Amino acid sequence: MRLDAYIACPHCDLLQRRQPLPPEGLAVCARCGTLLYRHRRNSLDRTLALAVSGIILFVIANSYPFLSLNIEGQTQETRLASGILVFFRQGMPWMGALVLATGIVFPLVELVGLTYVLLPLKFERLSWKTAAVFRLIRSLQPWGMTEVFLLGILVSMVKLAGMATIVPGIALYAFLVLIFLVAATSAAFNPEIVWERLSPQK
Amino acid sequence: MGTAEPPKVNAAGGPGPATAARLGLIACHDCGLLSRFQAGGRLYCPRCGGVLHARKPNSEGRSWALVLAAILFYIPANVLPVTHTTYLGSTQSDTILSGVYYFMASGSWHIALIIFVASIVVPALKILILAFLLVSVRRRSDWRPEERTRLYHITELIGRWSMVDVYVVTVMVALLKLGALANVDAGVGIVFFGAVVVITMFAANSFDPRLIWDAMEKRS
Numbered sequence: 001m002r003l004d005a006y007i008a009c010p011h012c013d014l015l016q017r018r019q020p021l022p023p024e025g026l027a028v029c030a031r032c033g034t035l036l037y038r039h040r041r042n043s044l045d046r047t048l049a050l051a052v053s054g055i056i057l058f059v060i061a062n063s064y065p066f067l068s069l070n071i072e073g074q075t076q077e078t079r080l081a082s083g084i085l086v087f088f089r090q091g092m093p094w095m096g097a098l099v100l101a102t103g104i105v106f107p108l109v110e111l112v113g114l115t116y117v118l119l120p121l122k123f124e125r126l127s128w129k130t131a132a133v134f135r136l137i138r139s140l141q142p143w144g145m146t147e148v149f150l151l152g153i154l155v156s157m158v159k160l161a162g163m164a165t166i167v168p169g170i171a172l173y174a175f176l177v178l179i180f181l182v183a184a185t186s187a188a189f190n191p192e193i194v195w196e197r198l199s200p201q202k
Numbered sequence: 203m204g205t206a207e208p209p210k211v212n213a214a215g216g217p218g219p220a221t222a223a224r225l226g227l228i229a230c231h232d233c234g235l236l237s238r239f240q241a242g243g244r245l246y247c248p249r250c251g252g253v254l255h256a257r258k259p260n261s262e263g264r265s266w267a268l269v270l271a272a273i274l275f276y277i278p279a280n281v282l283p284v285t286h287t288t289y290l291g292s293t294q295s296d297t298i299l300s301g302v303y304y305f306m307a308s309g310s311w312h313i314a315l316i317i318f319v320a321s322i323v324v325p326a327l328k329i330l331i332l333a334f335l336l337v338s339v340r341r342r343s344d345w346r347p348e349e350r351t352r353l354y355h356i357t358e359l360i361g362r363w364s365m366v367d368v369y370v371v372t373v374m375v376a377l378l379k380l381g382a383l384a385n386v387d388a389g390v391g392i393v394f395f396g397a398v399v400v401i402t403m404f405a406a407n408s409f410d411p412r413l414i415w416d417a418m419e420k421r422s
């Protein structure tokens with residue numbers, strides 16, 4: 001029995017035979033319905049393009065103010081990092097660390113790590129420590145929360161609208177595009193293309 | 203849409219479905235590759251280098267500990283103020299719930315709903331679902347395993363949205379820094395709240411849904 005011809009469901013452990021999928025098809029567990037694997041057209045190229053664009057947008061979103069506020073002639077600008085700095089200064093380092101990690105560091109590590117793994121793969125090569133890097137970015141995935149961060153910004157805008165004039169900055173628009181890029185990246189990406197390349201049998 | 207089929211032969215011999223565990227196989231948590239179980243020592247996945255476990259180690263104990271910790275932190279998270287707002291000279295402290303009330307009173311019911319669901323309903327729901335799953339596994343329940351697996355999947359997906367209030371406070375403390383005119387400071391409640399979100403995410407992560415199915419197989 002060749003082990004790589006089978007897959008065990010991650011949610012119920014049922015062993016099932018791997019089958020080739022039609023384009024954009026998906027395989028679900030026969031017992032519990034969990035998604036086992038899926039086929040994505042041009043996954044490597046599309047993911048790579050989206051991840052690189054994501055990194056660019058990410059830099060813009062973090063370099064410019066995303067909101068400025070005006071109350072009776074006084075203006076205050078905010079960047080993504082400024083709230084984090086306030087937490088650190090006001091004796092809440094854990095909050096600062098939590099927002100820094102989930103809002104900035106993990107999403108960036110994911111995009112950069114994906115590019116680091118996929119770019120050499122495009123030229124039939126493997127980058128140094130591909131398996132370890134890929135394992136890391138897969139495990140960080142639930143902790144990157146750019147889209148939740150955006151929802152938080154939008155809620156704050158509504159909250160503040162009553163007491164001040166809010167002007168959206170360049171970073172906010174960059175952030176909106178970034179959310180779509182991050183979502184499109186994970187929709188286009190099929191992790192199996194990396195694992196297959198790492199198979200010891202080959 | 204293709205569906206993977208179960209293998210025809212049940213190599214374990216006995217009745218019951220052919221699971222990896224029954225056939226002496228371990229699926230890697232990280233990359234899914236199957237390896238044969240070997241006694242003695244730690245096993246590593248030959249493909250990705252991850253540590254191999256047939257089931258998440260001490261899943262029930264760890265999940266229970268984290269669920270209890272989450273319940274403990276949930277109380278101060280909801281009782282203590284998350285923000286202290288100074289506006290035109292007067293200061294006011296808000297808890298998560300009073301923030302929701304403020305939005306409702308000022309007519310932004312959709313924002314009130316977002317905060318209420320993300321900050322109050324989702325964490326409570328996660329705690330309840332995980333406790334329910336843990337009890338059902340302990341009692342070797344055979345009640346609707348498919349639905350229970352789906353419940354677990356839901357707790358994995360919705361947890362992140364609870365972070366919304368943490369980000370709202372982050373933006374507020376950054377923007378409203380205009381002294382007596384308008385100022386927002388974070389309250390301790392938000393620290394407990396952040397802890398609840400992180401702890402419930404770890405709790406969901408340490409629960410192994412395969413225990414739901416294991417309990418059923420031991421019964422039959």
Ligand SMILES: [Zn+2]
Pocket residue numbers: 009010011012013014029030031032033034
């Ligand atoms: Zn399954």
Ligand SMILES: [Zn+2]
Pocket residue numbers: 230231232233234235247248249250251252
């Ligand atoms: Zn592995």
